[in-house]
Amino acid sequence: MPELRRDPITGRWVIIARERGQRPYDFIVEKDKVKGGFCPLCPGNEKTTPPEVLAYGRPDNNPNGEGWDLRVVPNKYPALIIEGALDKRGEGIYDKMNGIGAHEVIIETPDHYSTIEELELGKLELVFRAYRDRILDLSQDKRFKYIIVFKNFGKSAGASLEHSHSQLIALPVIPNRIQEELDGCLRYYDYKERCAFCDIIHQEQSQMERIVWENDEFITICPFASRAPFEMVVMPKRHQSRFVSMDDAQFQALTELFSETMRRLNAVVPGVAYNYMLHTAPINQDALEHYHWHIEIMPKLTTIAGFEWGTEFYINPSPPEDCAQILCERGTLSREEIQDGQPEHETTIDSQQVKKT
Amino acid sequence: MPELRRDPITGRWVIIARERGQRPYDFIVEKDKVKGGFCPLCPGNEKTTPPEVLAYGRPDNNPNGEGWDLRVVPNKYPALIIEGALDKRGEGIYDKMNGIGAHEVIIETPDHYSTIEELELGKLELVFRAYRDRILDLSQDKRFKYIIVFKNFGKSAGASLEHSHSQLIALPVIPNRIQEELDGCLRYYDYKERCAFCDIIHQEQSQMERIVWENDEFITICPFASRAPFEMVVMPKRHQSRFVSMDDAQFQALTELFSETMRRLNAVVPGVAYNYMLHTAPINQDALEHYHWHIEIMPKLTTIAGFEWGTEFYINPSPPEDCAQILCERGTLSREEIQDGQPEHETTIDSQQVKKT
Numbered sequence: 001m002p003e004l005r006r007d008p009i010t011g012r013w014v015i016i017a018r019e020r021g022q023r024p025y026d027f028i029v030e031k032d033k034v035k036g037g038f039c040p041l042c043p044g045n046e047k048t049t050p051p052e053v054l055a056y057g058r059p060d061n062n063p064n065g066e067g068w069d070l071r072v073v074p075n076k077y078p079a080l081i082i083e084g085a086l087d088k089r090g091e092g093i094y095d096k097m098n099g100i101g102a103h104e105v106i107i108e109t110p111d112h113y114s115t116i117e118e119l120e121l122g123k124l125e126l127v128f129r130a131y132r133d134r135i136l137d138l139s140q141d142k143r144f145k146y147i148i149v150f151k152n153f154g155k156s157a158g159a160s161l162e163h164s165h166s167q168l169i170a171l172p173v174i175p176n177r178i179q180e181e182l183d184g185c186l187r188y189y190d191y192k193e194r195c196a197f198c199d200i201i202h203q204e205q206s207q208m209e210r211i212v213w214e215n216d217e218f219i220t221i222c223p224f225a226s227r228a229p230f231e232m233v234v235m236p237k238r239h240q241s242r243f244v245s246m247d248d249a250q251f252q253a254l255t256e257l258f259s260e261t262m263r264r265l266n267a268v269v270p271g272v273a274y275n276y277m278l279h280t281a282p283i284n285q286d287a288l289e290h291y292h293w294h295i296e297i298m299p300k301l302t303t304i305a306g307f308e309w310g311t312e313f314y315i316n317p318s319p320p321e322d323c324a325q326i327l328c329e330r331g332t333l334s335r336e337e338i339q340d341g342q343p344e345h346e347t348t349i350d351s352q353q354v355k356k357t
Numbered sequence: 358m359p360e361l362r363r364d365p366i367t368g369r370w371v372i373i374a375r376e377r378g379q380r381p382y383d384f385i386v387e388k389d390k391v392k393g394g395f396c397p398l399c400p401g402n403e404k405t406t407p408p409e410v411l412a413y414g415r416p417d418n419n420p421n422g423e424g425w426d427l428r429v430v431p432n433k434y435p436a437l438i439i440e441g442a443l444d445k446r447g448e449g450i451y452d453k454m455n456g457i458g459a460h461e462v463i464i465e466t467p468d469h470y471s472t473i474e475e476l477e478l479g480k481l482e483l484v485f486r487a488y489r490d491r492i493l494d495l496s497q498d499k500r501f502k503y504i505i506v507f508k509n510f511g512k513s514a515g516a517s518l519e520h521s522h523s524q525l526i527a528l529p530v531i532p533n534r535i536q537e538e539l540d541g542c543l544r545y546y547d548y549k550e551r552c553a554f555c556d557i558i559h560q561e562q563s564q565m566e567r568i569v570w571e572n573d574e575f576i577t578i579c580p581f582a583s584r585a586p587f588e589m590v591v592m593p594k595r596h597q598s599r600f601v602s603m604d605d606a607q608f609q610a611l612t613e614l615f616s617e618t619m620r621r622l623n624a625v626v627p628g629v630a631y632n633y634m635l636h637t638a639p640i641n642q643d644a645l646e647h648y649h650w651h652i653e654i655m656p657k658l659t660t661i662a663g664f665e666w667g668t669e670f671y672i673n674p675s676p677p678e679d680c681a682q683i684l685c686e687r688g689t690l691s692r693e694e695i696q697d698g699q700p701e702h703e704t705t706i707d708s709q710q711v712k713k714t
Contacts, residue, residue: 002437002456004530012533015456017436079374079664079672080359092560093553094581099359099372150663158662167664173361175668176369196450203449224451277667298666305515306507306524307436309655310634311532315436 003319007225009184009196014225014314018322034155034162040076041163043068043110050074053104054133056126070126071107072134072168078103079169086143086172102138102170106130106149112163115153117262119164125255127166131278132244134168139244139283144170146178146282154273157300174282181279182291189290197292198239200224210320212327213260217253220261222320222327228302229318230265230272230327234258234295241288243280258295265299267330273300360676364582366541366553371582371671375679391512391519397433398520400467406430410461411490413483427483428464429491429525435460436526443500443529459495459527463487463506469520473510474619476521482612484523488635489601491525496601496640501527503535503639511630514657531639538636539648546647554649555596557581567677569684570617574610577618579677579684585659586675587622587629587684591615591652598645600637615652622656624687630657 002017040048046064050073057069074082080101088097108127109119116124131149138147151166152158174182188196204210204221212220212232220234234257236250246254265272280293308314359374397405403421407430414426431439437458445454465484466476473481488506495504508523509515531539545553561567561578569577569589577591591614593607603611622629637650665671 001441004437004454004456006452008450008452010533013530015436017456079372080361084358091581092564093365093556094560095363095365097361099361099374146668148664148667150667152662156660158660169664171668171670173370175670176367177667177669180669199450203451207449224448275663275666277663279667296667303513303515304661305509306632306634307505307526309632310505310507310534310636310653311503311528312534312537313528313532 005225007223008188008200010180011184012225012227012312012314014227014316016226016319017315017317018319034159036162039112039161039163041105041107041161041165042112046071049105050076053137054130056130068110069123070109070130072130073105073107075103075105075167080171097172100143100172102141102144102168104134104168106134106166106168108164108166114164115266116151116164117259117266119259121252121255121259124259125251128246128251128254128258131166131168132246135244135280138168138170141170143172144283146171146174147280148175148178149278151274151276153275154271154300157273157275159273178279178282182282185290185292195239195290195292197235197294201235201237210324212264212324213257215253215257217250218257220257222324224320226316226318226320226323227314228298228316230269230299230301230323231316231320232261232265232297232327234261234297235292236294239289240293241281241285241291243278243293245287261297264327264330265297268326269299269301274298275300362582364580365545365557367537368541369582369584369669369671371584371673373583373676374672374674375676391516393519396469396518396520398462398464398518398522399469400425403428406462407433410494411487413487425467426480427466427487429487430462430464432460432462432524437528454529457500457529459498459501459525461491461525463491463523463525465521465523471521472623473508473521474616474623476616478609478612478616481616482608485603485608485611485615488523488525489603492601492637495525495527498527500529501640503528503531504637505532505535506635508631508633510632511628511657514630514632516630535636535639539639542647542649552596552647552649554592554651558592558594567681569621569681570614572610572614574607575614577614579681581677583673583675583677583680584671585655585673587626587656587658587680588673588677589618589622589654589684591618591654592649593651596646596649598638598642598648598650600635600650602644618654621684621687622654625683626656626658631655632657 002015004013004015006013039045043066046066052064052071052073054072055068058067080099080103082102084098084100086097086100106127108116109123135147138144147168147170149166149168185196201219210221210224212222214220218234218236220232223231223233274297276295276297278295281288281291359372361370361372363370396402400423403423409421409428409430411429412425412427415424437456437460439459441455441457443454443457463484465473466480492504495501504525504527506523506525542553558576567578567581569579571577574594575591576594577589580588580590631654633652633654635652638645638648
């Protein structure tokens with residue numbers, strides 16, 4: 001029998017429909033590599049991007065030159081533009097404002113072919129530090145209310161360049177999806193006087209059914225009401241509403257856990273396209289008792305069709321318990337050993353098994 | 358300068374980013390036909406579907422035989438199942454219930470290759486009458502709270518069969534997306550004592566910028582805060598909260614307008630994949646002053662990526678005003694003549710122009 005599950009934060013329902021005949025291994029990962037050609041993100045081509053706003057690993061006296069470990073540049077085709085005053089207007093029943101915002105590209109590595117799970121830990125930590133530094137800098141701009149960091153990997157997940165990069169958009173309004181989470185968390189807090197995410201972490205640790213990986217500071221789970229196979233969420237174990245509040249120990253722990261998480265996803269469905277999105281408290285909202293930052297990871301394995309568009313219900317053919325177990329077992333360690341925090345990098349994959357249908 | 362626009366019903370923001378360089382004609386419609394082979398929906402194969410729950414155009418004494426104009430059958434691989442009692446349970450912080458519901462397939466025509474815009478008006482009207490008849494029948498089941506009717510056309514829009522069909526899912530809960538509309542409409546009504554959709558129709562008729570087609574009873578517009586190029590919404594001009602309340606004149610008028618709307622979409626972007634979704638008031642909620650049923654039409658021309666997932670913001674490169682004008686001008690009539698209600702079927706299309714990039 002299929003099961004309806006409700007996300008405790010947003011109230012969104014999903015249908016876990018194991019009976020529809022697709023097991024987690026049945027997904028075909030279509031080859032959807034982004035086409036090659038000239039790469040504006042590669043070393044040597046720095047002059048083809050807008051001037052950088054941040055660079056790590058290179059002497060400061062050579063801006064927009066080579067020798068960097070990571071660069072952040074404005075998007076050449078921005079969805080929003082940085083110059084101008086906010087101008088909010090009505091037009092009868094409709095509301096609009098001009099498209100003020102920032103749209104930046106975080107070039108995660110100089111190596112064109114390196115994927116995020118292949119980065120050395122020291123280099124991956126720079127990616128998270130760049131997210132923090134750019135959020136802190138843009139937060140000073142009084143026009144902005146929210147900053148979303150996200151990554152599109154693979155053409156079907158919306159990437160238009162192959163070179164490993166993430167993006168950041170600063171917005172003059174709080175987006176609906178975030179407001180929905182804030183409202184849901186506040187309702188829970190009003191009722192329980194506890195953070196809903198903290199309660200989720202405790203329940204997951206006691207149920208031991210949906211944990212993919214954890215260390216002292218962070219945990220990765222397949223959420224109870226997963227919208228798609230191998231959906232994951234990464235959460236700090238300490239209650240913390242803002243990504244930028246992380247200390248050094250947390251940066252290091254997040255890096256280790258995230259690297260392992262992405263390596264496991266790629267071991268199970270090699271080359272899968274995915275999106276990840278950082279959800280943190282809005283700008284200028286100090287430490288919130290009721291909100292908890294997190295990273296959502298959405299592999300692109302199912303299609304959004306009329307039912308999903310029309311209802312915001314999702315049909316997920318693979319229970320998150322099965323997905324978490326597969327993600328755990330891809331290594332040689334047992335789930336118990338994995339939960340002791342030993343990283344396991346020697347995962348192998350039987351590609352015959354993955355591409356069954 | 359890009360523009361931020363807010364949907365007056367849901368509060369969802371979109372970015373209309375004309376500057377990103379894609380004009381409405383620049384979209385490549387990828388060939389994503391659903392693969393052929395044995396078709397369980399074709400005449401002669403009636404025994405390969407679950408037994409029909411409705412058929413039009415055939416003598417009643419030959420159920421599941423040939424000779425029908427339209428059939429409705431349970432989905433062979435249902436997302437929810439019809440037998441059983443609802444069993445709502447908690448599991449710590451999580452809520453779940455068993456997957457009770459109905460999942461049916463409306464086989465719109467016996468002709469395997471006919472698309473919805475190619476159906477004769479008399480046949481298309483049967484499709485809408487089948488939606489009504491099935492909604493009325495399933496509404497008697499006290500376990501159900503909402504019935505969503507939708508159509509997936511083209512593989513990238515989630516269709517798995519080529520033969521023209523739509524689907525219906527009866528749900529034991531009201532979906533988030535619908536509740537969001539109901540809440541938004543109620544807030545508006547509390548403030549204005551008017552229906553938000555009625556106000557939208559009046560404003561669109563006075564602005565004359567986003568109307569695609571209209572007749573005495575119905576209107577098609579490209580919504581002010583369109584999420585994607587050529588998004589459209591079809592609304593009855595009379596205030597009406599339930600699809601099933603339509604009278605005969607409305608069925609006929611809806612059929613004419615919908616046929617013309619889909620023909621125009623297909624003239625502008627031939628073969629485009631799309632979804633449409635019927636939004637009507639929940640079951641057992643009698644005529645609501647604040648809600649207005651409608652059909653959302655979403656062509657599949659852009660990709661849902663990390664930004665959209667993470668925020669529910671959408672980046673739309675084509676202003677709805679431009680899209681509406683293109684949809685109007687694809688015929689030989691002027692916008693004014695079109696608004697006089699003369700249908701125009703002799704649209705021609707320069708395919709070179711459509712597939713520019």
